[in-house]
Amino acid sequence: MRGDGIPDPADPAAPARDRCVPLIKALPMTSTTQTSATQPPVASGLLGGRIALVTGASRGIGRAVALAFAREGAELIVVGRTQGALEELDDALRAEGRQESLVVGDLADGTLVDRIGAAIFARWGRLDVLVGNAATLGVLGPLGHTEPAVFERVITVNLIANWRLVRSCDPLLRASDAGRAIFVTSDVAPGRAYWGAYAASKAGLEAMIRTYAGEMAKTDVRANLIDPGPTRTQLRATAFPGEDPEALKPADDPRLIEAFIALALPACRRNGEIVQID
Numbered sequence: 001m002r003g004d005g006i007p008d009p010a011d012p013a014a015p016a017r018d019r020c021v022p023l024i025k026a027l028p029m030t031s032t033t034q035t036s037a038t039q040p041p042v043a044s045g046l047l048g049g050r051i052a053l054v055t056g057a058s059r060g061i062g063r064a065v066a067l068a069f070a071r072e073g074a075e076l077i078v079v080g081r082t083q084g085a086l087e088e089l090d091d092a093l094r095a096e097g098r099q100e101s102l103v104v105g106d107l108a109d110g111t112l113v114d115r116i117g118a119a120i121f122a123r124w125g126r127l128d129v130l131v132g133n134a135a136t137l138g139v140l141g142p143l144g145h146t147e148p149a150v151f152e153r154v155i156t157v158n159l160i161a162n163w164r165l166v167r168s169c170d171p172l173l174r175a176s177d178a179g180r181a182i183f184v185t186s187d188v189a190p191g192r193a194y195w196g197a198y199a200a201s202k203a204g205l206e207a208m209i210r211t212y213a214g215e216m217a218k219t220d221v222r223a224n225l226i227d228p229g230p231t232r233t234q235l236r237a238t239a240f241p242g243e244d245p246e247a248l249k250p251a252d253d254p255r256l257i258e259a260f261i262a263l264a265l266p267a268c269r270r271n272g273e274i275v276q277i278d
Helices: 060-071 083-095 110-123 148-175 196-215 234-239 254-264
Strands: 051-055 075-080 100-104 129-132 180-184 222-227 274-276
Touching: 051 060, 051 110, 051 148, 060 075, 060 083, 060 129, 060 254, 075 083, 075 110, 083 100, 110 148, 129 148, 129 254, 148 180, 148 196, 180 196, 180 254, 196 222, 222 254
Parallel strands: 051 075, 051 129, 075 100, 129 180, 180 222, 222 274
Antiparallel strands: none
């Protein structure tokens, strides 16, 4: 418990129900907790001392990436809609001696995204790695039959929320010695019958991140996308309910995780590319 009476997420004695609190309160706002953008803290692992934000971390690919980044030494801020799932992730990381800041919330709430950026600045003054993984499928079917609320929800979560992340985190990534932005796309982005809202959102995401990459070409920031291919996730199961999940690679498939780590490294020079995983 901190002096202001707010449970500290880094306290291993904190009750599970107290670990997930609004980020503005979860991250202490004192100058003593800020880290210099030019002198990252020393830590072991490929991502030692790097500050990483991972969205959609409750389960699936986001959870797997968060675990892998933590094991490589990154200090994490993880965002998800499901408190129980985030607490399970927290338990898994604590069992390995790792800690992170948990943020429960819906990225469709633009003000939440803005608060995340402000809180990261207040604590660290920079962000080294941004992973935009959160997504929603919506409803598959003919475009003419898609309800406006469903279409708008998909575009909001998959595209607009990621734009707000870029907008909020851009100065933080620039403050890093090697800011890295990684977003998750799909092979339906060029367009696929009955995938209207989802395909449109991913097409927009690809165009937006390539645009951002071009704008960052003369800076130390690099922005790329990963197309994970068929993967054993909840979104995939919803889209293909009759598919055998055991025939798909798991969310923590080494090839997929290695791709995320490679794009997160300060040494990565790729920019504006889509990395496809079979």
